[in-house]
Amino acid sequence: MIIILKKSRIFLTIVIVAIILLIFIGMSINKYKIVTTSAQIDSVETLIIDIFDIRNLALLEKDLDVLEYLYNKNKKYGLWAYEHELKKMKYLHMWSEKQGIQFIDVDTKIKIKNIQDKELSLQISIIASTEYKYVYIDEPNKVNMFRIGTYHLLNLEREEDKWLITRDWYTDPFADSLNLDQIKSKEVKKYITSQNFRDLTNVNERRKKAIEYADKFCGAAADEEYDYKYNEKYKNYNHLGGDCANFASQMLYEGGGFKKTYSWNYVKDGSKAWVNAQAFKSYMVYSGRASVIARGTYQQVYKMSNKLLPGDFVAYEKKGKITHISVISGADSKGYSLVNSHNTDRYRVPWDLGWSDKNIKFWLVRVHY
DSSP, rough: OOOOOOOGGGHHHHHHHHHHHHHHOOOSSSGOOOOOOOTTOHHHHHHHHHHHHHHHHHHTTTTTHHHHHHBBBTHHHHHHHHHHHHHHHHHHHHHHHHTTTEEEEEEEEEEEEEEEEESEEEEEEEEEEEEEEEEEEEEEEEEEEEEEEEEEEEEEEEEEEEEEEEEEOOOTTGEEEEEEEOOHHHHEEEEEEEOOOOTTTOHHOOOOOOOOHHHHHHHGGGGGGGGGGTTTTTTOOOOGGGSSHHHHHHHHIIOOOOOOOOSSSSSSSSSSHOOHHHHHHHHHHHHEEEEEEEEEHHHGGGGGGGGGGOOEEEEEEEETTEEEEEEEEEEEETEEEEEEEETEEOOOTTTTTTOOOOOEEEEEEEEEO
């Protein structure tokens, strides 16, 4: 069920948004309260947008007090949800320092799928598409953007005049990347910020069509006009362990013009090489359809990542097994490679999630179009 504001309430919604903006200006933490009286909260959608806006603001400003204020830490799952967001906040700021960038805006659009409304609690199923904007510190006028799509089961409970998060379950692209090992990043930052923009408009047509497909069907991270959907011709394997290799295979077949084979195939279901990350990587490399540019820890491969082209892919290895596939979809203003993927949906996201975990190895793979 998608909640849609009635036209007669648009004026009230505008007033509410203006009030929220004034709230942000205040210095007192009490001004971040999300009140719940019917005269002040127009809809559940408005309430959820307020929560995401405040959480995004807390992330931008690294405001631990505001972040903590959103959660009921007396409830086990509320405490877990808070601790996860806190760790993600630290990871993103650690990444931004390594990268030599500054986040300048974080904005979330939501689509409510279902609501269970009880007297003092809400359970809401949400698609969230969060857009991050950043600039390199030495290029403040060149704005870069990426989007991450997540699927939330959010529980809220009312406490006096505000709602508190008691659970927020979602597949987070940062979840497997949050080992905050103290990796020296000064040399990395110096290298990344010394690079230049890469013009990728001259890649061949098969690569261009592959990325057109990847951009259109990256789910909750895609442009809103595509309604946050996967290609419905294919099964969604997220509930069966992950859809990342299925998405990469679709891109190569539907967009890149690769022909199906006995090993790499999709009829009513995908073959192992089509849908399994480990098997996909092995098939592409050993079939000769792709070759490895580099493999190793982030420190070992990051300089080679600028050789990746749209339509190539990155495989992420943990404990000797490939657990995720992302496809190269472009580069930012410093030529840093960006990826699209499924599982947690990504649109033009920097390729290096997991850089701070020494146990993650990266396969940078050239696809031969």
